[in-house]
Amino acid sequence: MTDETAAPTAAHEPTPPAKPKSVIVLYNQVGEDWYEKLQQVDPSTLPFEPEYPVHVPTVREEYGEVARALRRSGYRARAVNLENDLRRLERVLKRNRPDVIFNLVEFFHDDAGLEAAIAGMYDVYRIAYTGAAPFALSLCQDKGLTKRVLQDHRVPTPRFKVFYEPKLPKRLGLRYPIIVKPVWEDASAGVSRDSVFYEPERLEERVGHVYREYGAIIIEEFIEGRELHVSVWGNDPPEVLPPVEFDFSELPPEYPPIITYSAKWNPLSEVYHKVHTICPAPLPERLLRRVEDVAIRAYRATECRDYARLDIRLKGDKPYVLEVNPNPDLTEGVSFMDSAEQAGYSFDAALAQIVELAGERRPALVPPAEVPGERRPGEDLGLFPKIETPPADPEPGPPPATEK
Numbered sequence: 001m002t003d004e005t006a007a008p009t010a011a012h013e014p015t016p017p018a019k020p021k022s023v024i025v026l027y028n029q030v031g032e033d034w035y036e037k038l039q040q041v042d043p044s045t046l047p048f049e050p051e052y053p054v055h056v057p058t059v060r061e062e063y064g065e066v067a068r069a070l071r072r073s074g075y076r077a078r079a080v081n082l083e084n085d086l087r088r089l090e091r092v093l094k095r096n097r098p099d100v101i102f103n104l105v106e107f108f109h110d111d112a113g114l115e116a117a118i119a120g121m122y123d124v125y126r127i128a129y130t131g132a133a134p135f136a137l138s139l140c141q142d143k144g145l146t147k148r149v150l151q152d153h154r155v156p157t158p159r160f161k162v163f164y165e166p167k168l169p170k171r172l173g174l175r176y177p178i179i180v181k182p183v184w185e186d187a188s189a190g191v192s193r194d195s196v197f198y199e200p201e202r203l204e205e206r207v208g209h210v211y212r213e214y215g216a217i218i219i220e221e222f223i224e225g226r227e228l229h230v231s232v233w234g235n236d237p238p239e240v241l242p243p244v245e246f247d248f249s250e251l252p253p254e255y256p257p258i259i260t261y262s263a264k265w266n267p268l269s270e271v272y273h274k275v276h277t278i279c280p281a282p283l284p285e286r287l288l289r290r291v292e293d294v295a296i297r298a299y300r301a302t303e304c305r306d307y308a309r310l311d312i313r314l315k316g317d318k319p320y321v322l323e324v325n326p327n328p329d330l331t332e333g334v335s336f337m338d339s340a341e342q343a344g345y346s347f348d349a350a351l352a353q354i355v356e357l358a359g360e361r362r363p364a365l366v367p368p369a370e371v372p373g374e375r376r377p378g379e380d381l382g383l384f385p386k387i388e389t390p391p392a393d394p395e396p397g398p399p400p401a402t403e404k
């Protein structure tokens with residue numbers, strides 16, 4: 001008698017994903033690292049009292065630290081700098097294939113638009129990698145397009161206009177105050193104390209300046225409320241981590257309460273030391289639920305994956321999404337890591353969790369049938385047709401008979 005309730009044989013079951021063991025932390029950093037210069041600065045010579053360390057790690061040190069953290073969690077992990085060299089990429093993709101690439105590449109040849117192309121290469125070579133797929137990486141680089149997608153999914157975002165030339169119409173059709181930003185930059189590039197306008201005076205001038213520096217412009221209604229960084233991770237289903245709130249109360253009055261480039265990245269500027277973070281953001285339960293709902297919907301609408309950060313402002317108790325950041329900064333002490341820590345994940349544990357999320361995509365990426373046994377993995381995956389030498393031009397024959 002056969003047992004009808006018996007579990008299906010192993011042959012019919014999908015192969016469970018093998019746990020990733022090896023990880024390459026891939027990044028692309030060339031030339032001088034500005035943060036190296038900071039090592040020479042004596043903090044006591046600054047014209048203000050620094051609140052945070054001025055000697056922050058260099059990019060290479062930070063990525064090396066990610067690899068070290070993964071080794072502490074038991075992975076074979078090392079950091080590799082692409083240095084704008086495709087042969088280095090090829091070595092990772094073909095010869096030294098890791099189980100998972102920890103994708104921290106944001107530029108190639110100084111072009112942020114190629115971030116998606118590099119992720120596309122991992123897809124072509126069927127290696128699992130952390131974070132978003134090329135589509136989300138490209139979409140979220142365009143703030144205007146991202147906001148249209150959010151609107152389509154009924155995710156609240158400030159009203160806005162995009163301009164592809166530095167000429168503004170007589171009537172802007174937006175309510176002041178407004179903020180002027182580049183459409184394609186991120187990390188607060190092009191956002192300074194001169195970005196917020198309470199009236200049209202000198203607006204054209206600013207628009208001209210940002211246009212010359214960065215190209216297309218987005219002008220948004222300025223939300224005067226609290227600012228939150230809301231980190232989300234996971235895929236099935238995604239989970240919202242405790243939000244970080246920004247405290248602008250110590251900023252000198254001539255600075256608008258926003259996260260400018262200097263406030264975010266420049267330890268030599270006073271504003272860097274005057275903007276503080278609070279985690280978890282003190283939010284009443286109902287408001288927190290609303291923020292979480294908006295964050296999840298924005299994450300899904302823009303097809304984020306594994307981890308992302310939503311920049312959100314509150315107008316009263318209504319959350320507005322300013323921006324979606326797939327693959328946000330993951331170094332120690334940034335918003336994402338503060339939030340993960342509040343949720344009970346150390347720096348090491350949070351990074352390991354992201355590797356495991358990416359690792360779940362492995363079996364689909366490397367179907368065994370496509371890696372014949374006699375070949376070493378990655379040597380020749382047969383993904384590309386062989387390029388045959390094109391046949392030589394045919395010998396010239398007799399001239400065509402002229403038509404009568």
Ligand SMILES: Nc1ncnc2c1ncn2[C@@H]1O[C@H](COP(=O)(O)OP(=O)(O)O)[C@@H](O)[C@H]1O
Pocket residue numbers: 158179181185186187188189191220221222223224227257258259260311313322323
């Ligand atoms: N519509 C807005 N209302 C209020 N503040 C804004 C608005 N847009 C941007 N900001 C401020 O500017 C900062 C940077 O803008 P954001 O859209 O996050 O771009 P990015 O971080 O890519 O430069 C935000 O963190 C916020 O402080």
Ligand SMILES: [Mg+2]
Pocket residue numbers: 187188311323
């Ligand atoms: Mg932002």
